[in-house]
Amino acid sequence: MKPAAFDYVVPRTVSEAVDALGDGERRAQVLAGGQSLLLEMHLERIRPDLVVDINRIPELDDMRVVDNTLQVGALIRHQAFESARAVPGPLGSLFSLAVVNIAHPPIRSRGTMVGSFGWGHPASEWCAIAMALDADIRLRGPEGARTVAARDYFHGPLKTARQPRELITSVRYPLLGDDVGVGFIEHRRTHFCFAQVASSAALTVRDGVIVEARIGLVNCADRPLRAHAAEQALAGVEVGPPMDGYLLPEEHPFARAGRIAAEHDAAPIAEPYADLEYRRHAIAVVLARTLCQAANDHRSRVGELKGDSQ
Template sequence: MKPTAFEYFAPRTVEEVVAALAGGDTRVLAGGQSLVLEMNYRTVRPARLVDINRVAEFTGLDAGDGVLRVRPLVRHRAFERDISAGPLGRLLSSVVHNIAHPPIRARGTMLGSLAYAHPAAEWPAVATALDAQLDLTGPDGTRTVAAEAFFAGPFDTVRRPEELLSEARLPLLPDRAGVGFVEHRRTHASFAQLAAIAALTVRDGVIDWVRLGLVNAAERPVRAHAAERALLGQPADAGTLTGAARVAGEQDADPREQPHASAGYQRHAVGVLVRRALEAAVRDAGAVGDGR
């Protein structure tokens, strides 16, 4: 199938983008890796398509003042190479290789993934786990929303139709942080069935800072607060990691029954993946401590 008829706008400034979004049923085109497919299937039928690829202010990726700033036209592939962001850069690089295939990573964008809010997408869970701050720009100016409050459910966010997700700010991780990411999918080409994100620091053998995120373990991205509490102040040993992983599966995850995976299976799998991600993060933290 092909899309229904629509108006096409290609603004060159932020002001023109905001003006174009203000009227009627609109969609923003940045990478289009999800949007164009849905338009072809006619599951979405926008009256107006606003192509932001000519807006110079929307390019760029830079680290400073304790955050990594990501703008709307930063493609997935930007994170495949060294972005000089320390442990955060290592985490993003380990995550991005699990996103689709190289041609899609060459066009798709991080902010597009956040706005699309697919429950099995990796970037929303990364943003939620790290407490990223998201800027939404519209006719009334720019407002900032914490990532954990941004996602309302599957394919649903608090972004208003006339607003654009104009920037994401990911906090830089402590220099001595270790990171880990583990994903399970049914086939190489599938979306993540489940995945776990871990970042932590260890001092004198004790975990003194931690962030945990879950992909596709609920209807929206999950920061595993209960498991984080089970880790803080505890020794970075197998017993602690296994216990916290069990907490993540039992208390933080909220899976729905699926044809190929019961809720019970998913809770168990969450525990396995979180334990593996934590083990990877502890190893990574040790390597950092050894002067990597």
């Protein structure tokens, strides 16, 4: 199918883009990487009157560390995060574990991290990580700039706090300290499908004890989630010796946290090939393995630091 006819503008500054979006007469869509928008336009599920192509706005092609946060501009592509060194500390490792799950290289070379927040899909890896880490989303509209916390941003499937006349300029994540171990594991039907279930974990461990857990759940409800109940169950837990997430005994605290997330945090939706029982089981198993990965990551990170100082 070919998309219906539309007007097309290519602003050179954020102000010009906001002016174009604020026209009010026409239903406008922002074109970033186009990896979701163009498909929807070809299927005529989205029929904009105006497409505002932001790809020629240099100020959006910017990623920087500001006050211990990472600020990712609206033109930074998924592939920028494939190397763990692209971002300082454990946050870089977490992003690099997550990004390889997004589609395949050609899509990652065009699609943008910020575009995922424009789209607001419950299966977005970036959006679940943003929930877990308390990231915030920075918007600019005709009334000026505003910042929305991730916890207030997602309202349902493809529904967000963004107003149609607002441009997302960046997303800002707190950097993670060296006492944080990270994990990200995804389960899906085929390599190029969206996640059936995925989870992210960032465990702050001191003297072998978890002092803070931050857990994000991907495609476990109608929106990206943070798993508060599972996080609480992990506070004060000893991480213990290295372990294989595939061989975790049922009574292990990580296995228990997985079950708590499945029962109390997630609100999964049945699909033709995955009923509710299957989905809850998958959430419990995937999260337990992710927590093992994060604990093992912490151990090797601490080991590396000790090695460096000798």
